[in-house]
Amino acid sequence: MIKKYLTKDGETRYMLQAYLGVDPFTGKQRRTTRRGFKTQKEAKKAERELLLSVEENGFTDHSSKPTFKEVADMWLESYETTVKPTTYQNTKNYLNAIIEHHFKDIRIESVSVAKMQKIVIELSKKYVTYLNYLSIINRVFKYAVHLDIVQTNPVDRIIRPKQQKPRKEKIALTKEELNKFLTLAKKDARPVLYTAWHTLAYTGLRRGELLGLEWSDIDFKNKTISVSKTLVTINGKLSTQSPKTKRSARTISLDDSTVQILKDWKLEQKKLFFKYGVKSKNIVITNTKGGYFDFAHFRDELRYFLGKHKLKQFSVHSLRHTHASLLFEAGIEPKTISDRLGHSNIQTTLDMYTHLNDKQRSDVADRLLKFLEA
Structure with missing residues (x-):
């Protein structure tokens, strides 16, 4: 006009x-x-x-010219169709933090190699696992190159700082510590909590796998648990989705004591549901209303119990780590342990759980001598 x-x-x-x-x-x-x-x-x-x-x-x-955020939003929209809802949500949270602190209102074509190098150094100082953030940035720039929005990817030319080692080591209980904890739990914890903690320690299930279990997943006759789903939180709501990896979908054998504990809890659960008029939802580890047990509540219950009895503090995941460590100590083959834990490959198992305690170190020389003299 x-x-x-x-x-x-x-x-x-x-x-x-x-x-x-x-x-x-x-x-x-x-x-x-x-x-x-x-x-x-x-x-x-x-x-x-x-x-x-x-x-x-x-x-x-x-x-x-688009900003980094505008390109990132387009990439995220495509990415959402290729991953699980929880993976998408976690990636979105990472991306929001990245944009807020490093790319707010910045046009993507203006990000030079020097600027990208400065950003990655800042990330490495702030986050132990900074490479997770860098990986997402790299994907956004690759997407921008693919769409001809920018000509080159500045991430390709930066020097990656050495990733820091995690500050906290995973805690594994000794056999004696585990027995003491479960003995106290049997006497003083609510049946649902004792059942949950014992099952985690004796099966190596992940927290979400345990909390997502249904009674139909447990075969009491053949003494097995079928892991086919995991509990997750998406937009503040609890729901189940397929397991973490393809190898996570597995069948775990149960010992007689765990089978009996689960049977006892199933009977107790029915009594409680009848007493309080709760409709059964077929969930194994339930809250007082028969629904899924909230992650934070589950964590806090363990912290409270450990503090009450003045026991060493450890996380819910430590019970899985304890299970794996005790399997190694018992001489179980790494491949068998890897299958039981549902790791994507055996190297994951070896990297995470082949730490030796003092007793194992002192046994090495004696075991070699016995082998040579046989």
């Missing part, structure tokens, strides 16, 4: 107002206004050239 107007000096000039379409990077309509043309013909010519340029080259003016 061409319009005539008067300048402050009273001279006649022409202006153009053009609709350029929808910017694919922002999803917003783009319009432009240009003034100062001396003739209507000049204004129309400029309008034609502008529309032709947009049609052939896209939105090339600097103001329309």
Whole structure:
């Protein structure tokens, strides 16, 4: 659209107002206004050239260049269709933190190698697992290169700082510590908690796998647990989804004592449901209303119990770690342990659980001598 107007000096000039379409990077309509043309013909010519340029080259003016966030949002939309809801939610949380602290209102083409190097150094100082953040940044830039938004990926040319070692080592209970803990739990903890803690320690289940269990997953006759799902929190709501990895879907054998504890709890659970008028939902480890046990509540119950009895503090996951460590100490083959724990590969098992306690170290020489003398 061409319009005539008067300048402050009273001279006649022409202006153009053009609709350029929808910017694919922002999803917003783009319009432009240009003034100062001396003739209507000049204004129309400029309008034609502008529309032709947009049609052939896209939105090339600097103001329309997308920000890192705009490109990241597009990538995230595609990424959501390829992963589990929990993975998507975790990645989105990482990305929000990255944008807020390092890329807020920054146009993606303006991120130089030097700037990227500064960002990665800041990340490495702030996060022990900073490579998780860097991996997401790298994916966004690769996506931008793929769409011809930028020509190169600055992450390709940075020097990656050495990743720090985790500050906290995983805690594994000794056989004596575990027995003491479970003995006290049997006497003083609610039956549902004792059942949960014992099952974790004697099966190596992940917390979510345990809390997502249904009674139909337990075969009392053949003494097995079938792991086919895990409890997760998505947007503040508890629900189940397929296990962490393909190898996580597995069948775990149960010892006689664990079978009996689960049977006892099933009977006690029915009595409690009947007493309080709770409708059974087939869930093994339930809250007082028969629903899923909340992760935070489950964690806090263990902390409270350990504090009450003045025991060494450890996490719920420590019971899984304890199970694996005791299997190693008992001489079980790593491949068997890996299958039982549902690790994606045996190297994961070896990397996480082949630490030796003092007794194992002192036994090495004696075991070698016995072998050589046999």
